[in-house]
Amino acid sequence: MEIRLEKFSKSFGPVKVIEDMDLTIGDCEMIALLGPSGCGKTTTLYAVCGIHKVTSGRIWFGDKDVTALPPQKKNVGVVFQSFALYPHLTIYENIAFPLRIRKESNADIKKKVDEVAGVLHMETLLDRRPGQLSGGQQQRVALARALVRKPDVLLMDEPLANLDAGLRLEMRSEIRRIQRETGCTSILVTHDQVEAMSMCDRIALMNDGKIQQIGSPNDMYHRPENRFIAGFIGSPPISFADGKVEDGSFVTPGLRFELPDRIKKASVAAGQNITVGVRPEYLQPDFATPIEGEVTFIESQGREVLYDITLAGGQVFRSIQTGEQVCKFGDRIRWGIDVNSAFFFDEKGDRI
């Protein structure tokens, strides 16, 4: 079922949190609402769910206007950021809860709870109470409770936040598999870009209550529309350096190189302030455009090694290289960047 937000705005008293947001989530699609803490992700999710009253604008599920419908009138499965389980009920009854409200038969309930418990590997936990589970196990109960009613729409707010690294990885693909199998239109709220990139068809990146860009993980990484997006997506992050345009070149203390033709053609003016952004994989020992500096940080991650290169002007560029460490802390190096893969931003931060 398609979900559509049309000029959705939300204020708390005088404080505008979301202003005029337009967002369409296609049938069966899983989209991530990604952004820094406080940007309005949970607020948006609550409005779609019906917990928050919308200040203005409309929300549609398919061709039905659900703007004013309360959560219990929609078939929505929700996993909250602080998932509230009922402490006095067993895990079985916690999962069964949405079905009991719908007054389904005991036999139907048992079939559905057993099925979802199997999918989430929690058959052996059903007789316990929430207090007897770890945080990660409780999170899976919350997910099971959201899924058991076969919702049309699945809304998840940081569903993996309390899991350890191994379980998080497993649950990432598990949630995605369940979502694909059930085909339910889903919104995943997260501030973790790796989670958003690996789980979702598209990402809506938010900042300050506004969507900055919507696109596939590939688009967001390779075609960020502005500096904020380029800086938010990618791990380890992109390096930026501010400079000026001079004779068709990018110039900053300690670095000067000819701008790629596509940037020159984009009518950049001499003297204009311009920022270059280089992702760490585009700074390598044998790349064409020379960059010189001192190695000021090294982190070996096993398969890959990260290096920070500090230029004479103080700007720091990061390089990521596979294989063994090739130099040591304090070395002076002359490596290269691939300027055709670099991004350039104007004074407002928009990509040129």
Ligand SMILES: Nc1ncnc2c1ncn2[C@@H]1O[C@H](COP(=O)(O)OP(=O)(O)OP(=O)(O)O)[C@@H](O)[C@H]1O
């Ligand atoms: N009930 C409320 N009353 C007043 N302000 C609120 C209320 N709920 C949220 N806010 C404010 O709205 C803004 C967005 O909050 P929201 O919870 O949507 O952020 P978020 O993107 O989910 O952040 P996080 O990643 O930290 O969970 C914040 O500045 C928050 O303080």
Ligand SMILES: [Mg+2]
């Ligand atoms: Mg939140």
